[in-house]
Amino acid sequence: MTNDERIVITGVGLTSPNGDNITDFRKNLLSGVSGVKKFTTRYLGDTLAGICSFDPLKYQKKKDIRRGTRAGSISVYCANEAMVNSKIDLEKLDRSRVGVYIGITEHGNVETENEVYNLSQFEYDTKTWTHHHNPRTVANNPAGEVTLNMKITGPHYTIGGACAAGNLGIIQGVQMLRLGEVDLALAGGVSESIHTFGIFAAFRNEGALAAHADPAKASRPFDRDRNGIVISEGGCIYVLERLSSALARGAKIYAEIAGYASNSDALDFVLPNSERQAECMMLALKKAALAPEQIDLVNTHATSTPLGDVSECNAIKKVFGSSDKTYVNNTKSFIGHTMGAAAALELAGNLGSFEDGMVHPTINVDNLDPACDLKNLVVNVPKKAGKIEYILNNSFGMLGINSVLIVKKFNEK
């Protein structure tokens, strides 16, 4: 591949329940700090969630926050942070050549639920329904708010991909750079889902919502006593550019995109499928021209549901069963499931491995489920792995959507 086809990550902006920048986030993942807290939601009452504490006023006016959405605020914060992190001067950038591609699990539920509640307070008089409803709920809202805030005139849209969306946002950015449609992509994923009761109620009613007396222990993938998902908000947006432009400006390169894949189970609305997940990983490996043994770390999607975790473990056993050197970990055990942000955010939590040679663990494994007994699963304490060169990042979602992204430690050759 030429340097115009090679795509690299040169900026990271994120907000997570346990950190609002990549340095703090990494530090907390290596020191076992959970971001899961008690949370009260309308109708349902007390539950648990991962809540972000970034300051939206860092990049927005109060009025922008009032007019827009939480997903918009998360996106604006992450996109600005990514640009600052990349050291690119936005003022000097041709903003017609910047694309904004943001993965979302869903959008509009929060705003619609708020309005329906508001309506109930005014005897269902539809004249009290806000005129802001449509701009808040159009599916491009989170990406559109970024363009309004940063005066970006290139293309923007969101990519609806359930919980596989974060990887898909990045993949879209990579593709648009390779097609020459843009010169810089702000790409990743966000989620505001904790602000609607519906997602909690639906998971609870299907027996998939985590409950635990200690919030920090509630998200426990691979543990025998795991009982469901902790729903979280969050966001992670990357600056992606062609290697040629990154080298020309002497940019810090966090990673190179080595390969990716996406496929569909075509089987069920909700249930995952181990076979298709394995196929997706193998397809990504094939596109990256890598053997399983070359992957140093698999960051799992596992959400702490009894069935889902086993399905992914079986897929990993199938693909990496013969690899002795592939470590496996999980980031949701710290921050819960950040939905549309999950893939992008969890990748960011692991990029530090390229520099520090550490693998952050999956925490809260008090009794490892025998069905999840993966070779080289890094449990409860970080592992000093030495050299990490390739990371494979899994992300799967409802309706049988799978996405896999492989990133490589940057090496100019």
Add this chain to the structure above:
Amino acid sequence: MTDQQIKDMILEIVADIAPDADLSNIKPDIRLREQIELDSMDFLDIIMELRKRYKIDVPEDDYMKLSTLNGCVEYLRPHLKDR
């Protein structure tokens, strides 16, 4: 409501709608939109708040009458005289 109370009430609504604006020197006889950042969607928020808080329905043809603070007082006085 007295005229002053009506003015204060409108300014309270505007403060919610334009939270970044400085309302300390609003001139009552000059259009609000000329003094602070207030677009048509914001103006509709004022109409909405009057509906929600005081059950006052302002027909579209009357919107212009609410463009200044004094205009608001004139227009709303009969609606709010017994409140």
